[in-house]
Amino acid sequence: MVSQDHYFTPDPKVASRPRTIRVTLPDLSFELDTDRGVFAHGHLDFGTDLLLRSVPAVPPGELVDVGCGYGAIAITLALRNPDARVWAVDVNRRALDLCARNAERAGARNVVPAEPGAVPERIRFAAVYSNPPVRLGKPALHELLLTWIERLEPDAVATLVVQRHLGADSLAAWLTDLGHRVERVRSKGGYRVLEVHATDGSPHDGSRVR
Numbered sequence: 040m041v042s043q044d045h046y047f048t049p050d051p052k053v054a055s056r057p058r059t060i061r062v063t064l065p066d067l068s069f070e071l072d073t074d075r076g077v078f079a080h081g082h083l084d085f086g087t088d089l090l091l092r093s094v095p096a097v098p099p100g101e102l103v104d105v106g107c108g109y110g111a112i113a114i115t116l117a118l119r120n121p122d123a124r125v126w127a128v129d130v131n132r133r134a135l136d137l138c139a140r141n142a143e144r145a146g147a148r149n150v151v152p153a154e155p156g157a158v159p160e161r162i163r164f165a166a167v168y169s170n171p172p173v174r175l176g177k178p179a180l181h182e183l184l185l186t187w188i189e190r191l192e193p194d195a196v197a198t199l200v201v202q203r204h205l206g207a208d209s210l211a212a213w214l215t216d217l218g219h220r221v222e223r224v225r226s227k228g229g230y231r232v233l234e235v236h237a238t239d240g241s242p243h244d245g246s247r248v249r
């Protein structure tokens with residue numbers, strides 16, 4: 040199945056057909072190359088665009104974009120805060136190559152494209168961002184998200200965008216049950232932007248999404 044190829048293979052078999060898009064946000068405008076075999080060929084995903092328009096100020100320090108694709112999130116974060124180092128993590132090598140080229144063209148020298156295992160274990164993140172690969176299925180998605188959320192600094196936040204009909208609300212409830220405070224900061228076009236606070240031992244405050 041060609042359209043889902045990018046979720047399951049490190050090296051997409053589908054022939055390359057690059058297409059350049061322009062990302063235009065209130066504060067930034069830059070070009071990105073996209074390709075077949077990489078999520079959102081020829082366009083910026085609606086959910087990704089929504090996340091980029093919803094996030095508060097980007098903190099300095101170590102950040103990670105989990106499932107970076109061709110790099111729209113990682114590059115935007117890096118341009119918004121040159122004092123951040125943005126790990127752009129993906130299992131798809133075509134995506135990582137695109138992300139590296141796109142970051143260079145956009146002048147985002149603080150993006151580090153990397154396979155997940157190449158990010159040093161000792162690093163803790165000031166923020167995590169993801170338009171996650173929900174089609175992996177619940178068990179694999181949960182494992183993937185926890186891998187990175189558990190590496191947040193104590194007061195840090197993970198910002199996720201997930202389609203409602205692909206399980207945004209049940210994902211929020213599951214994270215809440217694990218002890219994270221989860222806030223739905225935006226809801227538009229069938230997508231939810233969720234802020235997941237690192238577990239810091241503080242008592243539940245009743246404002247969680249269930």
Ligand SMILES: C[S@@+](CC[C@H](N)C(=O)[O-])C[C@H]1O[C@@H](n2cnc3c(N)ncnc32)[C@H](O)[C@@H]1O
Pocket residue numbers: 045046077078079084087105106107108109110111112128129130131134155170171172173175183
């Ligand atoms: C929904 S796409 C988002 C891509 C990009 N961030 C965007 O917004 O256009 C999810 C990405 O997660 C990647 N992915 C799948 N499994 C992964 C894993 N175990 N670790 C990191 N990334 C993964 C896919 O290759 C895909 O690029």
